Amino acid sequence: MNGYCLSSQKTTKLGRKLGMRTSLDPELCEAIATAAAEIERTRRIPAHLMKLIHSARLSRMLLPRAYGGDEVDPGLYLKTIEAIARCDASVAWNLFVANSAALIAPHLEPETARTIFAPPNALVAWGPPNATIATTEKGGYRVTGRWDFASGCRQATWMGVHCRVQEPDGTLRQNQFGQSAILTMLFPADEAELIDTWDTIGLKGTASDSYTVDNLFIKEAFTGTREAPEARRDPNPLYAFPMQGIYAVGVAGVALGVANAMLDDFKGLADHKTPRGYKKLSDSATIQAGVAQSEAKLGSARAFALETLAEIYSRASSQGAIDIADRARVRLTTANAIHLSIEVADWIYKQAGVDAIFANSIFQRRFRDIHTLSQQIQSRDAHFEAVGQVLMGRPPEVFF
Numbered sequence: 001m002n003g004y005c006l007s008s009q010k011t012t013k014l015g016r017k018l019g020m021r022t023s024l025d026p027e028l029c030e031a032i033a034t035a036a037a038e039i040e041r042t043r044r045i046p047a048h049l050m051k052l053i054h055s056a057r058l059s060r061m062l063l064p065r066a067y068g069g070d071e072v073d074p075g076l077y078l079k080t081i082e083a084i085a086r087c088d089a090s091v092a093w094n095l096f097v098a099n100s101a102a103l104i105a106p107h108l109e110p111e112t113a114r115t116i117f118a119p120p121n122a123l124v125a126w127g128p129p130n131a132t133i134a135t136t137e138k139g140g141y142r143v144t145g146r147w148d149f150a151s152g153c154r155q156a157t158w159m160g161v162h163c164r165v166q167e168p169d170g171t172l173r174q175n176q177f178g179q180s181a182i183l184t185m186l187f188p189a190d191e192a193e194l195i196d197t198w199d200t201i202g203l204k205g206t207a208s209d210s211y212t213v214d215n216l217f218i219k220e221a222f223t224g225t226r227e228a229p230e231a232r233r234d235p236n237p238l239y240a241f242p243m244q245g246i247y248a249v250g251v252a253g254v255a256l257g258v259a260n261a262m263l264d265d266f267k268g269l270a271d272h273k274t275p276r277g278y279k280k281l282s283d284s285a286t287i288q289a290g291v292a293q294s295e296a297k298l299g300s301a302r303a304f305a306l307e308t309l310a311e312i313y314s315r316a317s318s319q320g321a322i323d324i325a326d327r328a329r330v331r332l333t334t335a336n337a338i339h340l341s342i343e344v345a346d347w348i349y350k351q352a353g354v355d356a357i358f359a360n361s362i363f364q365r366r367f368r369d370i371h372t373l374s375q376q377i378q379s380r381d382a383h384f385e386a387v388g389q390v391l392m393g394r395p396p397e398v399f400f
């Protein structure tokens with residue numbers, strides 16, 4: 001199965017619906033959607049579905065071709081994550097995180113990258129940086145600590161930690177910005193102890209659990225940094241984008257997919273729902289206008305993101321990184337898509353009435369998913385402030 005092409009002609013109505021306007025195989029869409037209830041109940045992505053996902057190469061979209069990846073452009077990546085999110089948000093979330101983690105490959109020694117990513121089921125998971133400090137030893141580093149929010153850790157083959165580094169003289173290593181450097185350190189997944197902490201209102205199937213390592217030694221060869229895209233070893237323009245920028249593209253894809261799926265389902269509901277004392281929803285001018293406005297919001301956000309990503313990608317250099325202005329544009333388009341998706345989802349939830357409040361309602365599950373996404377750092381309002389600083393000729397107060 002190839003996850004990027006509409007190769008099968010023998011698909012059900014559900015699969016065709018979920019696969020429309022995307023480059024995702026409808027059979028795979030249907031398999032993900034069919035497993036959604038199990039994913040929600042068990043808080044895990046089932047093994048049989050992971051096999052299909054790996055067969056479709058959906059965790060290798062951003063991995064360099066040199067290590068068995070596909071190096072897809074950011075626009076196709078956005079559309080594919082969006083298509084997956086139409087089927088199930090937790091699967092889409094874990095796949096965008098796995099693909100984002102694969103962006104460390106161009107910053108690793110080639111032999112290290114091949115070791116980690118050679119198996120077809122290779123997945124890297126990690127939690128965000130925290131206050132943990134690794135100490136330098138001969139040939140590597142030693143670290144003890146705990147990290148949270150490790151989406152995909154239950155399927156991971158390798159894990160990572162992002163740490164500040166204490167040099168032998170006791171000082172903290174500095175990066176090119178004169179700040180404490182953050183080094184990414186990778187190790188086999190079985191060397192971490194997973195802790196079941198992911199008990200949330202939404203995105204339940206991501207199993208974004210916590211993990212610890214105790215007195216773990218990590219060889220220098222299995223480390224790299226996400227802070228210097230200009231130091232990448234691969235010339236593909238994809239890797240001129242900072243990892244955090246492509247990370248935001250993934251979140252935007254999940255948000256757009258969830259909101260579009262809610263809108264599609266609401267159109268079906270509106271065609272037969274007649275609230276007591278009112279006419280059928282689809283005959284209401286208020287609903288008609290709201291649906292049109294929702295289509296415009298999601299469509300324009302998607303088009304803005306795709307146009308911006310394509311334009312920047314087309315002229316990204318084989319060396320160096322995209323500049324601050326372009327980084328700000330990536331942030332603007334992704335933040336815009338995320339916020340408009342949340343806005344549309346809120347409107348749909350309200351208009352669906354009591355059909356949205358029951359445990360078996362697809363509206364309430366997607367509402368919970370998108371409002372779990374809304375609390376993630378990529379969704380924060382402050383991104384617009386940072387972009388505005390750049391647009392008005394001021395240096396940004398945060399790193400893009």
